[in-house]
Amino acid sequence: MNLLIAFLMIFSNPSDKIKIVDPWMRVGAQGQATGLFFKIENNSDKADTLYKVEFEPAGLVQIHETYDAGNDMMGMREVGKIIIPAKSAFELKPGSYHVMLMKLKQDINKGYVGDVALYFKSAGKIMIKAEAKKMMMKQTMEH
Numbered sequence: 461m462n463l464l465i466a467f468l469m470i471f472s473n474p475s476d477k478i479k480i481v482d483p484w485m486r487v488g489a490q491g492q493a494t495g496l497f498f499k500i501e502n503n504s505d506k507a508d509t510l511y512k513v514e515f516e517p518a519g520l521v522q523i524h525e526t527y528d529a530g531n532d533m534m535g536m537r538e539v540g541k542i543i544i545p546a547k548s549a550f551e552l553k554p555g556s557y558h559v560m561l562m563k564l565k566q567d568i569n570k571g572y573v574g575d576v577a578l579y580f581k582s583a584g585k586i587m588i589k590a591e592a593k594k595m596m597m598k599q600t601m602e603h
Contacts, residue, residue: 477504478544478583483576483590485561488568496559496576496590499551502544504582511541512579519563526555536560554595568592 481499488494496515502508513521522538529535534555542557544550552558561568568574572592579585 478502478508478580478586480578480586480588483588484593485568485574485590486595487570487572487592488561488564490564490567492564493560493562494564494568494592495554496561497552497554498588498590499549500542500544501549502546505546506582507543507545508583509541509543509581510578511581513559514577514579515559515561515574517565517568517574518561519565520560522560522562523557524560525557570594 479501481501483496483498485496486494496513500510510523513523515521523540523542524536525539526534526536539557542550542552550557570592573589574592576588576590577585578588
């Protein structure tokens with residue numbers, strides 16, 4: 461019986477424990493940057509870490525967070541990794557944590573679907589497809 465359990469553990473796919481929900485990216489122009497967004501569901505009993513993202517049409521890819529820079533200004537900074545606690549979800553979304561796709565080698569137009577590689581410490585490499593969507597900018601409120 462122990463041999464069967466060991467066999468199943470060796471050949472089970474650890475990425476089954478990580479699920480990527482609703483991946484999408486903003487449209488973007490060649491030479492510019494855009495954002496990639498998705499929700500990570502960690503169904504395992506231990507935390508996992510997203511530490512690297514690859515997207516071939518981008519010359520540079522970084523994991524970022526948006527923060528309050530003061531004086532009614534927002535800033536973005538690289539965080540390098542995101543830890544997803546066990547039995548929880550983490551959403552990368554506009555105005556929060558996200559993936560920056562920079563130095564685009566081509567235009568990313570509405571409807572474009574791109575292959576993205578996500579690298580997790582435990583789950584390993586997970587390939588996803590993300591569709592480019594136009595995002596409406598928030599209207600500013602007058603005070």
